[in-house]
Amino acid sequence: HQIQGVADENVGSAGEQTSEGQLGAVEGLFGARLTPFDDVAEGSFYEEAVAWAVAMGVTNGVSATSFDAAAICNRASVVTFLWRAAGSPDPKSMDNPFTDVQKGSFYEKAVLWAVEKGITNGISDTCFDPAGSCNRASVVTFLWRAAGEPAPAAGDLPFSDVPASAWFAEPVLWAVQEGVTNGVSATSFDAAAICNRASVVTFLWRSFRE
Numbered sequence: 001h002q003i004q005g006v007a008d009e010n011v012g013s014a015g016e017q018t019s020e021g022q023l024g025a026v027e028g029l030f031g032a033r034l035t036p037f038d039d040v041a042e043g044s045f046y047e048e049a050v051a052w053a054v055a056m057g058v059t060n061g062v063s064a065t066s067f068d069a070a071a072i073c074n075r076a077s078v079v080t081f082l083w084r085a086a087g088s089p090d091p092k093s094m095d096n097p098f099t100d101v102q103k104g105s106f107y108e109k110a111v112l113w114a115v116e117k118g119i120t121n122g123i124s125d126t127c128f129d130p131a132g133s134c135n136r137a138s139v140v141t142f143l144w145r146a147a148g149e150p151a152p153a154a155g156d157l158p159f160s161d162v163p164a165s166a167w168f169a170e171p172v173l174w175a176v177q178e179g180v181t182n183g184v185s186a187t188s189f190d191a192a193a194i195c196n197r198a199s200v201v202t203f204l205w206r207s208f209r210e
Helices: 047-055 075-085 108-116 136-146 169-177 197-208
Strands: none
Touching: 047 197, 075 108, 075 136, 075 197, 136 169, 136 197
């Protein structure tokens, strides 16, 4: 089920900060490592997130020994990972409005489910753009919508690069309050940075873990 032939995910130009206490305990089954992947460094900010994602069936890497953390994560991958994290529910209808979502593709059900849930409506009425990349603003907004668009508690955004009027301001504030992200610095969210596999899996883990 790995994503091939299209871009996947990327931490962008700047990495996601990790705070002590954000990472849950995942028992290692691969010696000193938590995952079977040679390219997931021990102690990296995404190591436990990748271990969770493998255990939950969200991803199985790009091979038996490679996760490819820095690969750019496209819209097909992001929506599929989110759908799998939600339990891979069947969409209510298989009517597909998108001419670029191939019948039987690994992401078909994920896209249709995401549209039904109001998580995404494509980039036009007939185009989903599965190979298109996802930036940090889009991924956090997808997660917020998947959670039911909860209103964040009253508070100010800590990031100088997220205007209060931005379409992603409310999702970002929610994500900060829920521990999904703490930005790339204390004052910067870097909304336009393209997300890689490491970032997307880490966002998902923080959003879905109990």
